[in-house]
Each structure stands twice: as C-alpha cells, then as structure tokens.
Amino acid sequence: MLGGADMSIATKISTKKLDEILQIYDYKKSNLIAILQKVQEEYRYLPEEAMIYIGTKIEGLSPATVLGVATFYAQFSLEPKGKFEIKVCDGTACHVRGSMPVLNAIRQKLNMKEGQLTSENGLFSLETVSCLGACGLAPVVVINEKVYPQMTSDAINIVLDTLLKEEE
Amino acid sequence: MTNTLFIDGKEVEYTDEPNLLEVIRKAGMNVPTFCYRPDLTSFGACRMCVVEVEGRGIQSSCTMPPEPGLKIHLNTEKTRRIRKTVLELLLANHDRSCLTCEKSGDCELQKYSEEYGIKKIRYADKDEYLPIDDTSPSIVRDPNKCILCGACVRACTEFQGHSVLGFVNRGSKTVVEPIRPLGQSDCVNCGQCVAVCPTGALTIKSNIDDVWSRITDPTKRVIAHIAPSVRVALGEMFGLEPGENTIGKIDAALRKIGFDMVFDTNFGADLTIMEEATEFLDRLKTGKNLPLFTSCCPAWIKYIETMHPDMLNHLSSCKSPMSMQSPVLVDLVPKMLGIDRKDLTVVAIMPCTAKKFEALRPEMSQNGVQDTDFVLTTKELGKMIKTAGIDFNALEPEKPDSPFGEYSGAGTIFGASGGVAEAAVRTAYEFATGEILKDVDIKELRGTTNRCRDVEIDIKGTKVVVRVVSTLKEAEKSLKEIKSGKAQFQMLEVMACPGGCINGGGQPTSCNNSKIKAERAAGLYKEDRELSERKSHMNSSVQKLYQEFLEHPNSHKAHELLHTVYTDRLKNSYRNIESV
Incomplete structure (x- = not known):
C-alpha cells in the first residue's frame, strides 16, 4: 500500500500536464510504460496521485494495476529522485574491483544512510545497479547520463565536490 | 468434435475443454491446484497441477490445451516430487499458525500438505511478518498467508x-495489495476474492463471537432472518448436494443454537417487490430515471456510488430485502414480545460479505441503532452449527415464525441472477393490467452462465425490455450504453457475483466447480414451483402488513421504513484527484 497522506504533500501534480501526456499516448493501456516514463521525467518520480489519476483515466486499468507496473520495473521510483541520479554499478566485475568502497564514500560524503534513496537537500539520489555493461571500465559510476570509469573513493569525492561547487 | 487422449493409459474423450486439467476432471480424475479456477483465466502460477506428457516432459495441465492422442500421466514419481517441492517452498514463506487460522479445515494448502505427506518444513520460518489488514467490515487480508x-x-x-x-x-x-487498506479502498466487499482464495490470505470478517455473546446474554432476545441463497448452499458444509433446500433444517438449527425467533428474508424480498414494482410502473408512466436499476446488491450500490455517482438517480430507492425485513422486525417484534428495542438483536444470515457493509450504512439505522445488528454469512452459520454440536442432517425440519416468515416463490428466486427481475415482472404485470399472469415462469430471464441477457416482456401491449447482468464488469458495459444513449432497456437487474447471490462471497467454497451455481439456482426455482403462492403481492402476510401498518406501496410510512437514499462516494474518494 502507498503511504497516502504523507506522500500527497510531497508534490502537487498537475492534472493538465498528465492529460497532455495521456493525450500523446492516446489514453491507451498498452502505452502505460511510456506514459509512466514521461510522468517520471516530469516529476523525477511517480507521485501517488499521478498513478491514481492514470489508473482512473485509462480504460481497463485501475490505480492498483498502475501501482503494480510502477513497482515491477526498477526504472520507476515512487520516491522523489535527486537532481543528480547516481548509479553505482555493482555487477560482478565492478564488485570485485571495489564498487562497495566507492558506494560507502558517496554515502559518507553526502551524509546518506543505507537504503536512503535521496539526500536531505534533494540534490542527489543514490542506487546500485546490477550491470551497466561497461565491465572493462570497472568500477563504474553513472551520474545522470555521464559515465565515470575506474572510480576510487578519492576520485568520486573529487567528482562530487565539482558537482556541489556547480550548485553553489 | 470429439477427440481422444490417454490419461494413465485410459482412453478419454474430450470436446471443447480448454485445457488438460478440465479433461482430467471430466474423466473423473483430479490433480491438485491452487491457482486454477474454472471461471477465471488460466494463470499457471502455482505449478501444482503438473502432469507428465509423453514426449513433452512436465507440463502444467491448467495451461496446456488437449491434443488428440496425447499420453499423459498424473501420478508419477516425478510429478509427486515436484508437487511436494512446490508445497515445501510455499510453506517456507507461509504463516504457520494453522490451528488458529480462520480457513483451517477449508484450506487447500493445508489439505494438499496433508495429502502429500509434508511432515516437516525444511526451511526456517520467514523472518518478517506483514501487518494484517482488517479495516474492511467484510474481508480480512493476511498477506502472510498469501501464496501469490x-x-x-x-x-x-x-x-x-x-x-x-x-x-x-x-x-x-x-x-x-489494494492501493489503500481495504476499508478505505474502492473495494465493494463482494467477497469473490475470498471465494477463490485457496488459503487464509483472504477470509470473511467474522461476526460469530458477537452473535454468540448476544445469544448468551439472558437480557437479549435474538432473532434471525435467512436469505434465499443460504438454504440451497449451507447443506454443502454437511455433505449434502448443492441445491438441496435445507431451510427447514436451518430454522431448526437456529432455534437449537438459541435464537428466539426465526424469520425469512424472502418475506423482505416480497416487500421489496411490492415497492419496486410500483416504483418501476411509476417511472414507466413518467418516463423519468429510466432504466431503473435494481438495488438489492450492496456491492453494486457501492460501485455506482463510487464510480458513477451521476447515475444514482437510476437506482431504485428500495432498500434490499435484508434492510426491509430488519426495520419491520425492529418495529413490530418488540411489541409482539413486549420488550424494548435495545433488548432485541437482529441477525441476518446472508450469502454475502457485502451485506456486512450494508448493515453499517447510516441509512439502515434508526435513532443511531442499526436495524440489522449483525450479518452472518452462510459459512459463519455453518461454523456455529458445528460449534453447537448439532447433527444438521438429522434435524427435523421446522417452520419459520409467523408472520414475517411466510413467503412467495417470487421471494425465493431473488437469490439467482434474473430472479429479482422475474419477481418484479410477475407483480408489475398484474399491478399494471389488473389481470392474472397465467404463466409465471419467465425462463428467458434465468441462467447462471450467460452474464448479460435482454428479455422483452409484453405488458398487455406495452413492450418493456428487462436486462439482467451479473458481475460488475458486465454492469459497467450496460452503464456505458446508457451514457452513450444506446440503451434499449427499461430495467437493469445487477448482481455483482457471477450467477447471483447463490454464488456470493459468503457461500461455502465452490470455486473448483462451476456447475454448483446452476445446481443452487435450480434448488431455488424448485422451491418456487412448489410454493402455493408465486407472486409477491399474493403473500398474505405481506398483504396484511400493508393493511395494518404500511397502507400501500410507496406510502409515506413505506418510504420511511423501506426506502433509502444514496451517497456520492467519489467526492471523498482518493480517486477524486484535485485538478491543479
């Protein structure tokens, strides 16, 4: 079940915007994944209201069905993601080449606990992924679209410092 | 076309069976399954129904279509081993409090674990238990018992x-999961999820203890009334055939349990027809709010209120038979017994889980007291009879108490899809024409498999089309027709459970046999044929009640007691997303 009240405060969704997205995809059930991707692009996550709204507007769907699809795929997030989405590869190659120390360094730097998706200031979100297919560059970190190869604790600290500076 | 295949070396015929499992069952054999339900699509999730097919290896029989000449084996070393492993793995993730489980004794997981000789669960108990959702008045959801x-x-x-x-x-x-706890969700409480659940993950919210405590209380007089469908299903819990009418035994059992008086909801059904037939004829005359929707099914009512509040005007304002019977009893029985209302407990025995929700509706209360204090489902009554140590099959049939126990055949067929419409037509015809309807059997309205049917009725030159649907999915299609202006019918009977109340969420488990619906319905139509009066307005007790108390159908008094109003539930629903 979803959190209900707490989460509804997080984001005010625009039904107008959602209708625009639904319109592009013809309000069709078979386009649900594409619709959710667009919504996630808009809000950086899938707000509860948005999922309920989509579930009531598309014929043959219900809010629970939309939630089912949204929670099935790892690409969808039910919590707001940060401006910078950090993905630490923890596939076999990256793991043996030290992805865990890199992950811990990021957590320490951004003051994030294990299991925490987004930093307090909403700037960074952090998750591990299974394999990015760049094993030759292990360990790999991807921030938004940019690939950072052969990371170490020191190297990732420099990267994060740069990003933090840009934000100031 | 008839083909043949071989099951354990025996040649077996098949025609249009959709899968091997149906062929196996038709041949009088069986394999275990949790996820296969003949009225639902095949899912192939549980892997219990695996069979060995020569040349094809292990196959799940619920998803494999039959082919001519196939040689299949049900009980081999391999299938036994697989089924046993499946059971062990399911049990590894399953709450093990079998003894105290609501479903104990009726649980398929428990049954097959016993049959397959699971003596020990090799895996450690699960480390995380999820909270139980008991927010709904009808259904309890325990995710720890779910086998997915x-x-x-x-x-x-x-x-x-x-x-x-x-x-x-x-x-x-x-x-x-639902998107919100069941009690706060759009759930219409139909209980079909409970009816198909093989384990204790979804169960009926029990009111058994509430009723026992009232029965035990010497200051309370406890009375019951029994819905039509209960009488043709309860016997199944005691080894009787589906459709066998046990109303006499039920009346006897209730008195043995300690109920002071026993009435019949069929009387309430006859009242419903008096009011609803009159209302229908009024609407036909004025042409307003047509088609008229029947209002006996509480799941359907909640569905309309939540999903289509703009169509509430179509609903008949009549309460359901249960909610007509109870206030009449509440008004008149205390006078008969010389007691206060507060010392009377009214228990309705229903095939339905949604009735528990209906009883809680503020419209079904007077001065803040519910007209129906408690609703027991058929299953709950069966359990109480067992608790009381009553040998149900040996009971001498008894008669209900008078005067709210008499009923017509029209009242009894309310339990089957099409029954409410047929009962209404029988009375509406005579009310409208003043003539006697000779052939009361309107067979076109009946049926438990066809979920939507239109029947044209000729009321002396006036043609009226009655549509009968069961399941809300079918109802939704009819609502769309109405909204698009294409609807050609004047009355819409809706029952949310497939086949009607006889297949309600509170009935004894029948999800592995789709024929049981028809057998139960046949039991009701048999009683209808055998009753001396088959039209609601010919019920002499009903006539007397109108003469002495209610005056006439749709009178002021009748409106006060027997009619209701509906609520727009969309307004406050989480579905109603504020536009920003």
Whole structure:
C-alpha cells in the first residue's frame, strides 16, 4: 500500500500536464510504460496521485494495476529522485574491483544512510545497479547520463565536490 | 468434435475443454491446484497441477490445451516430487499458525500438505511478518498467508472489472495489495476474492463471537432472518448436494443454537417487490430515471456510488430485502414480545460479505441503532452449527415464525441472477393490467452462465425490455450504453457475483466447480414451483402488513421504513484527484 497522506504533500501534480501526456499516448493501456516514463521525467518520480489519476483515466486499468507496473520495473521510483541520479554499478566485475568502497564514500560524503534513496537537500539520489555493461571500465559510476570509469573513493569525492561547487 | 487422449493409459474423450486439467476432471480424475479456477483465466502460477506428457516432459495441465492422442500421466514419481517441492517452498514463506487460522479445515494448502505427506518444513520460518489488514467490515487480508496464486486479482479484474487488488513489487518481494487498506479502498466487499482464495490470505470478517455473546446474554432476545441463497448452499458444509433446500433444517438449527425467533428474508424480498414494482410502473408512466436499476446488491450500490455517482438517480430507492425485513422486525417484534428495542438483536444470515457493509450504512439505522445488528454469512452459520454440536442432517425440519416468515416463490428466486427481475415482472404485470399472469415462469430471464441477457416482456401491449447482468464488469458495459444513449432497456437487474447471490462471497467454497451455481439456482426455482403462492403481492402476510401498518406501496410510512437514499462516494474518494 502507498503511504497516502504523507506522500500527497510531497508534490502537487498537475492534472493538465498528465492529460497532455495521456493525450500523446492516446489514453491507451498498452502505452502505460511510456506514459509512466514521461510522468517520471516530469516529476523525477511517480507521485501517488499521478498513478491514481492514470489508473482512473485509462480504460481497463485501475490505480492498483498502475501501482503494480510502477513497482515491477526498477526504472520507476515512487520516491522523489535527486537532481543528480547516481548509479553505482555493482555487477560482478565492478564488485570485485571495489564498487562497495566507492558506494560507502558517496554515502559518507553526502551524509546518506543505507537504503536512503535521496539526500536531505534533494540534490542527489543514490542506487546500485546490477550491470551497466561497461565491465572493462570497472568500477563504474553513472551520474545522470555521464559515465565515470575506474572510480576510487578519492576520485568520486573529487567528482562530487565539482558537482556541489556547480550548485553553489 | 470429439477427440481422444490417454490419461494413465485410459482412453478419454474430450470436446471443447480448454485445457488438460478440465479433461482430467471430466474423466473423473483430479490433480491438485491452487491457482486454477474454472471461471477465471488460466494463470499457471502455482505449478501444482503438473502432469507428465509423453514426449513433452512436465507440463502444467491448467495451461496446456488437449491434443488428440496425447499420453499423459498424473501420478508419477516425478510429478509427486515436484508437487511436494512446490508445497515445501510455499510453506517456507507461509504463516504457520494453522490451528488458529480462520480457513483451517477449508484450506487447500493445508489439505494438499496433508495429502502429500509434508511432515516437516525444511526451511526456517520467514523472518518478517506483514501487518494484517482488517479495516474492511467484510474481508480480512493476511498477506502472510498469501501464496501469490493471483486468483483474487483475477476475480477482482475479470468478474468486477474493478482491480482493487493487484500485484505489487517483484520477485521475492511481491505481495497482493489494494492501493489503500481495504476499508478505505474502492473495494465493494463482494467477497469473490475470498471465494477463490485457496488459503487464509483472504477470509470473511467474522461476526460469530458477537452473535454468540448476544445469544448468551439472558437480557437479549435474538432473532434471525435467512436469505434465499443460504438454504440451497449451507447443506454443502454437511455433505449434502448443492441445491438441496435445507431451510427447514436451518430454522431448526437456529432455534437449537438459541435464537428466539426465526424469520425469512424472502418475506423482505416480497416487500421489496411490492415497492419496486410500483416504483418501476411509476417511472414507466413518467418516463423519468429510466432504466431503473435494481438495488438489492450492496456491492453494486457501492460501485455506482463510487464510480458513477451521476447515475444514482437510476437506482431504485428500495432498500434490499435484508434492510426491509430488519426495520419491520425492529418495529413490530418488540411489541409482539413486549420488550424494548435495545433488548432485541437482529441477525441476518446472508450469502454475502457485502451485506456486512450494508448493515453499517447510516441509512439502515434508526435513532443511531442499526436495524440489522449483525450479518452472518452462510459459512459463519455453518461454523456455529458445528460449534453447537448439532447433527444438521438429522434435524427435523421446522417452520419459520409467523408472520414475517411466510413467503412467495417470487421471494425465493431473488437469490439467482434474473430472479429479482422475474419477481418484479410477475407483480408489475398484474399491478399494471389488473389481470392474472397465467404463466409465471419467465425462463428467458434465468441462467447462471450467460452474464448479460435482454428479455422483452409484453405488458398487455406495452413492450418493456428487462436486462439482467451479473458481475460488475458486465454492469459497467450496460452503464456505458446508457451514457452513450444506446440503451434499449427499461430495467437493469445487477448482481455483482457471477450467477447471483447463490454464488456470493459468503457461500461455502465452490470455486473448483462451476456447475454448483446452476445446481443452487435450480434448488431455488424448485422451491418456487412448489410454493402455493408465486407472486409477491399474493403473500398474505405481506398483504396484511400493508393493511395494518404500511397502507400501500410507496406510502409515506413505506418510504420511511423501506426506502433509502444514496451517497456520492467519489467526492471523498482518493480517486477524486484535485485538478491543479
């Protein structure tokens, strides 16, 4: 079940915007994944209201069905993601080449606990992924679209410092 | 076309069976299954129904279509081993409090674990227990007992088109959940999810203890009334055939349990017809609010209130038979017994889980006291009879108490899809024409498999089309027709459960045999044929009640007691997303 009240405060969704997205995809059930991707692009996550709204507007769907699809795929997030989405590869190659120390360094730097998706200031979100297919560059970190190869604790600290500076 | 295949070396005929499992069952054999339900699509989730097919290896019989000449084996070393492993793995993730489980004794997981000789669970108990959702007045959801067979998800989607329950998350984290706790969700309480659940993950919210405590209380007089469908299903819990009418035994059992008086909801059904037939004829005359929707099914009512509040005007304002019977009893029985209302407890025995919700509706209360104090489902009554140590089959049939126990055949057929419409037509015809309807059997309205049928009725030159639907998915299609202006019918009878109340969520488990619906319905039509009066307005007790108390159908007094109003539930629903 979803959190209900707490989460509804997080984001005010625009039904107008959602209708625009639904319109592009013809309000069709078979386009649900594409619709959710667009919504996630808009809000950086899938707000509860948005999922309920989509579930009531598309014929043959219900809010629970939309939630089912949204929670099935790892690409969808039910919590707001940060401006910078950090993905630490923890596939076999990256793991043996030290992805865990890199992950811990990021957590320490951004003051994030294990299991925490987004930093307090909403700037960074952090998750591990299974394999990015760049094993030759292990360990790999991807921030938004940019690939950072052969990371170490020191190297990732420099990267994060740069990003933090840009934000100031 | 008839083909043949071989099951364990025996040549077996088949025709249009959709899968091997149906062929196996038709041949009088069986394999275990959790997820296969003949009225739902095949899902192939549980892997219990595996069979060995020569040349094809292990196959799940619920998903494999039959082919001519196939040689299949049901009980081999391999299938036994696989089924046993499946059971062990399911049990590894299953709450092990079997003894105290609501479903104990009626649980398929328990049954097959016993049959397959599971003496020990090799895996450690699960380390995380999820909270139980008991927010609904009708249904309790215990995710720790769910085996993810998906039967409930399919029932909610394929019967009701409502999909309140869905799979959430993936892999080992998968759970079946509503988007809000059931009590705060759109769930219409039909209980079809409970009816198809093989384990104790979805059960009926029990009121057994409430009723026992009233029976035990010497200051309370406890009375009951029994819905039509209960009488043709309860016997199944005591080894009797589906459709066998046990109303006499039920009346006797209730008195043995300690009920002071026993009435019949069929009397209330006759009252419903008096009011609803009159209302229908009025609407036909004025042409307003047509088609008229029947209002006996509490799941259907909640569905309209939540999903289509703009169509509430179509609903008949008549309360359901239960909610007509109870206030009449509440008004008149205390006078008969010389007691206060507060010392009377009214228990309704229903095939339905949604009736528990209906009883709680503020419209079904007077001065803040519910007219129906408690609703027991057929299953709950069966359990109480067992608790009381009553040998049900040996009971001498008894008669209900008078005067609110008499009923016509029209009242009794309320339990089957099409029955409410047929009862209404029998009375409306005579009210409208003043003539006697000679052939009261309107067979075109009957049926438990065809979920939508239109029947044209000729009321002396006036042609009226009555549509009968069961399941809310079918009802939704009719609502769309009305909204688009294409609807050609003047009355819409809706029952949310497939086949009607005889297949309600509170009935004894029957999800593995789709023929039981027809057998129960046949039991009701048999009683209808055998009763001396078959039209609601010919029920002499009903006539007397109008003469002495209610005056005439749709009178002021009748409106006060027997009619209701509906609520727009969309307004306050989470579905109603504020536009920003």
